[in-house]
Amino acid sequence: xxxxxxLPTPALVxxxxxxxxxxxxxxxxxxELGVALRPHVKTHKCVEIxxxxxxxxxxxxxxxxxxxxxxxxxxxxxxxxxxxxxxxxRITEAREIxxxxxxxxxxxxxxxIEALERERAPFHAWxxxxxxxxxxxxxPESDEAVALARALASSATLIFDGILTHAGHSYxxxxxxxxxxVAREERDVMVRLADRLRSEGVEVRxxxxxxxxxxxxxxxxxxxxxxxxxxxxxxxxTQVALGSCGAGDCALTVCASVVSSALDHAVVDAGALALSKxxxxxxxxxxxxxxxxxxxxxxxxxxxxxxxxxxxxxxVDAPLHVGSRVRILPNHxxxxxxxxxxxxxxxxxxxxxxxxxxxxx
Amino acid sequence: xxxxxxLPTPALVxxxxxxxxxxxxxxxxxxELGVALRPHVKTHKCVEIxxxxxxxxxxxxxxxxxxxxxxxxxxxxxxxxxxxxxxxxRITEAREIxxxxxxxxxxxxxxxIEALERERAPFHAWxxxxxxxxxxxxxPESDEAVALARALASSATLIFDGILTHAGHSYxxxxxxxxxxVAREERDVMVRLADRLRSEGVEVRxxxxxxxxxxxxxxxxxxxxxxxxxxxxxxxxTQVALGSCGAGDCALTVCASVVSSALDHAVVDAGALALSKxxxxxxxxxxxxxxxxxxxxxxxxxxxxxxxxxxxxxxVDAPLHVGSRVRILPNHxxxxxxxxxxxxxxxxxxxxxxxxxxxxx
Numbered sequence: 001x002x003x004x005x006x007l008p009t010p011a012l013v014x015x016x017x018x019x020x021x022x023x024x025x026x027x028x029x030x031x032e033l034g035v036a037l038r039p040h041v042k043t044h045k046c047v048e049i050x051x052x053x054x055x056x057x058x059x060x061x062x063x064x065x066x067x068x069x070x071x072x073x074x075x076x077x078x079x080x081x082x083x084x085x086x087x088x089x090r091i092t093e094a095r096e097i098x099x100x101x102x103x104x105x106x107x108x109x110x111x112x113i114e115a116l117e118r119e120r121a122p123f124h125a126w127x128x129x130x131x132x133x134x135x136x137x138x139x140p141e142s143d144e145a146v147a148l149a150r151a152l153a154s155s156a157t158l159i160f161d162g163i164l165t166h167a168g169h170s171y172x173x174x175x176x177x178x179x180x181x182v183a184r185e186e187r188d189v190m191v192r193l194a195d196r197l198r199s200e201g202v203e204v205r206x207x208x209x210x211x212x213x214x215x216x217x218x219x220x221x222x223x224x225x226x227x228x229x230x231x232x233x234x235x236x237x238t239q240v241a242l243g244s245c246g247a248g249d250c251a252l253t254v255c256a257s258v259v260s261s262a263l264d265h266a267v268v269d270a271g272a273l274a275l276s277k278x279x280x281x282x283x284x285x286x287x288x289x290x291x292x293x294x295x296x297x298x299x300x301x302x303x304x305x306x307x308x309x310x311x312x313x314x315x316v317d318a319p320l321h322v323g324s325r326v327r328i329l330p331n332h333x334x335x336x337x338x339x340x341x342x343x344x345x346x347x348x349x350x351x352x353x354x355x356x357x358x359x360x361x
Numbered sequence: 362x363x364x365x366x367x368l369p370t371p372a373l374v375x376x377x378x379x380x381x382x383x384x385x386x387x388x389x390x391x392x393e394l395g396v397a398l399r400p401h402v403k404t405h406k407c408v409e410i411x412x413x414x415x416x417x418x419x420x421x422x423x424x425x426x427x428x429x430x431x432x433x434x435x436x437x438x439x440x441x442x443x444x445x446x447x448x449x450x451r452i453t454e455a456r457e458i459x460x461x462x463x464x465x466x467x468x469x470x471x472x473x474i475e476a477l478e479r480e481r482a483p484f485h486a487w488x489x490x491x492x493x494x495x496x497x498x499x500x501p502e503s504d505e506a507v508a509l510a511r512a513l514a515s516s517a518t519l520i521f522d523g524i525l526t527h528a529g530h531s532y533x534x535x536x537x538x539x540x541x542x543v544a545r546e547e548r549d550v551m552v553r554l555a556d557r558l559r560s561e562g563v564e565v566r567x568x569x570x571x572x573x574x575x576x577x578x579x580x581x582x583x584x585x586x587x588x589x590x591x592x593x594x595x596x597x598x599t600q601v602a603l604g605s606c607g608a609g610d611c612a613l614t615v616c617a618s619v620v621s622s623a624l625d626h627a628v629v630d631a632g633a634l635a636l637s638k639x640x641x642x643x644x645x646x647x648x649x650x651x652x653x654x655x656x657x658x659x660x661x662x663x664x665x666x667x668x669x670x671x672x673x674x675x676x677v678d679a680p681l682h683v684g685s686r687v688r689i690l691p692n693h694x695x696x697x698x699x700x701x702x703x704x705x706x707x708x709x710x711x712x713x714x715x716x717x718x719x720x721x722x
Binding site for chain 2: 265
C-alpha cells in the first residue's frame with residue numbers, strides 16, 4: 001500500500017472519509033429540504049465520485065463543459081444538465097451527446113433559441129435566470145423572461161425543462177447571514193418567476209437552484225424542485241472563509257515538498273500549475289493556499305501560509321526544512337483539481353485508489 | 362483546411378508567423394550578445410516548438426518539471442536543465458531520465474547536495490543563485506555560496522556545471538529602464554560571483570541567466586555564457602505591459618464565443634480553466650485578458666476587456682453579439698497554454714497543424 005507520504009510531489013489527494021461524509025450530508029440536506037440533488041461534477045470531474053453521488057440518491061448530474069458531458073455520458077450517466085449558456089458553434093456536438101443520453105441545455109437569449117431550433121432536434125432546455133449575480137441569465141422581472149419561457153414551451157422541437165439559476169453572488173458574502181440572505185433571494189426570485197409564468201399559462205416543470213454556500217445556509221426550499229451544488233464534495237479555503245464548512249470538512253489537498261528555505265520564507269513544489277492562481281475569499285488575511293499543521297487530521301496552521309505562486313514555485317511566509325513535506329488546502333478546489341490528471345484517493349495515510357480527473361480540453 | 366473561425370471554442374491558437382519571428386529574433390539577440398540560448402520550454406510545452414528552437418541554434422533546453430523533462434527526453438532532446446530546486450523525493454526519477462539524456466539539476470542547499478550524493482550517480486548540477494528575486498537560490502554575497510560551489514566542484518559523484526539564476530523580479534519593474542536595471546543587476550551579480558569563485562580556486566564552467574524581460578532590455582552579457590528566456594516564444598499581455606514586446610508580437614491567443622450579452626457586459630466561454638486566473642502586471646488598467654479588435658491582425662481593443670473569470674465564464678465589460686467570436690490575449694501565456702491539451706498552429710486564418718501540449722501531471 002502506497003502512503004500519501006511517499007507520493008511524488010506535487011500530488012492531488014482526496015480524503016475519502018471526509019468525501020463520504022460530505023456527500024452523505026448534502027444528500028441528507030436535500031432530502032430534508034425536499035429537493036432533488038443534481039450535483040455539479042465540475043468540482044471533481046471524476047466518474048467514480050459521480051457514481052458515489054448517484055448511489056446516494058442524486059438525480060442526474062450537472063456539468064460545465066461539453067467535454068465533461070461527453071466523459072460522463074460515456075461512463076453511463078443518463079441525465080446531464082450542461083449548466084452553461086449554450087455555445088452556438090457547438091450545438092452539433094451537443095446533439096451527438098444528446099442522442100445517447102438526456103442532455104439538458106441552458107438558454108437565456110433569443111439567439112440561442114433560434115440556434116437550437118435550426119438544428120431541428122428534441123433538445124431539453126432550461127431557461128437560465130439571473131437571480132442577482134448579474135453574470136448570465138435573463139432578468140426575472142422582465143417581459144423578456146416570459147417571452148423566452150413561452151418561446152421554449154411552445155417550440156415545435158424543444159422540450160422546456162423549467163427555470164434554472166446560480167447564485168454566484170453567494171461567494172461575495174460574509175457570514176451565515178450573508179449566505180442565508182442570498183439563498184433566500186435566489187429561492188424567492190425563482191419561485192416568484194415560476195408563479196408568474198404559470199399565471200401566464202406557461203407550464204414550468206422544474207425550478208433549479210444551487211450553490212454550496214446557499215445550500216448550507218438556506219432555511220427552506222418550498223416550491224423549488226432541485227439543487228445543483230458542486231463544491232461541497234471537496235470544499236476549500238474559500239468555503240471555510242465563507243462559513244459553509246470547517247477546515248476539517250475539506251477533502252481535497254495537495255501534498256508538496258519543501259525545496260528551498262531562507263530566514264523568512266520557504267519554497268514548495270506547488271505553484272500556479274498545481275493550485276491555480278485563485279486568490280480566494282476577500283475577507284481575512286490574504287493567502288494563495290493554507291498549510292495543514294497535521295499532515296493527516298487537517299488542522300490549519302496560522303504561522304505559515306502560501307503568499308505567492310509562480311508557475312511551479314509556491315512561496316511560504318515561514319522557514320521550513322528542505323526535504324520535508326507539507327499538505328496544502330487550496331483556495332478553490334475546483335480549479336486545483338483541474339491542474340491534475342489524477343487524484344489519489346486516501347483512507348487516512350493509505351492511498352487506496354487513483355482516479356482520473358476528466359480535465360481534457 | 363480548417364479555419365480558426367471554425368474551431369470549437371474555447372480553442373488555443375498560435376500564430377506561426379509571429380512565433381517564427383519571435384524565435385528567430387531571440388536567437389539573433391543571443392548570437393549578438395555572445396551567449397548560448399537554452400530556451401525555457403515551460404511556456405509552450407510542445408516538442409515541435411522545441412525542435413524549431415533547436416534548429417535555429419538553441420543549445421539545450423530548460424524545463425520546469427520532471428514531467429516536461431521526461432516528455433522532451435522521450436522526443437530526443439539530449440541536453441536538459443531542470444530549472445527548479447531539486448525535489449529530494451524525486452531524485453530516483455531524475456536519475457532514470459539522466460540515464461538517457463544529459464539532465465542538469467539545480468541545487469541551492471546542503472540538504473540537496475547530500476540527497477544527490479546519496480544516490481551515487483553522476484548528476485550534472487548548477488548552483489542556483491538569488492540575484493535579487495528572493496525566491497530561491499543562495500545569497501551570492503554569502504560564504505555559503507562559496508562553500509556550496511566548492512562542495513559541488515569537489516564532489517566525488519556530481520558534475521559542477523556552473524552558476525545559474527533567474528531574475529524573477531524583472532516582472533515587478535516598469536518601463537525599459539526598470540528591465541535594464543534588473544538585467545544588469547542579474548548579470549553583474551553573477552559575473553562577480555563567478556570571479557570570486559574562480560579566485561577561490563573553484564572552476565566555474567558556465568554562467569546562466571535568463572528572463573524574457575531582461576533579455577529584451579540588457580545592453581551586454583560579457584562573461585555570461587548562456588541565457589534561458591522562455592516566454593518570448595509567445596509573449597503575452599504582461600510582457601506588453603512591461604514593454605518587452607508590442608501587442609503584434611504576441612503569438613498565443615484563445616478563440617472564444619460570446620454566449621450571453623447584457624446592457625453593460627457580455628459572457629464568453631473562456632474562464633479560469635481556459636485562461637488561468639493570473640491577474641497580469643500591476644501597472645495600468647486591471648484586466649484578466651485583452652480582446653483583439655481584429656481577429657487576425659492582432660490590434661487590441663480598449664473599449665472591452667475581460668474583467669472577471671469564473672471556472673468557465675469570462676465576463677467582458679461591454680455588450681457583444683451572442684454567437685460572435687472573440688480572440689483573447691492572455692495575461693500569462695505560460696499558464697494559459699497549460700490549460701489545454703493541444704494548440705492549433707495557424708498561418709493567418711488557416712489551421713495548418715495541431716500540436717500536443719505536454720501538460721501531463
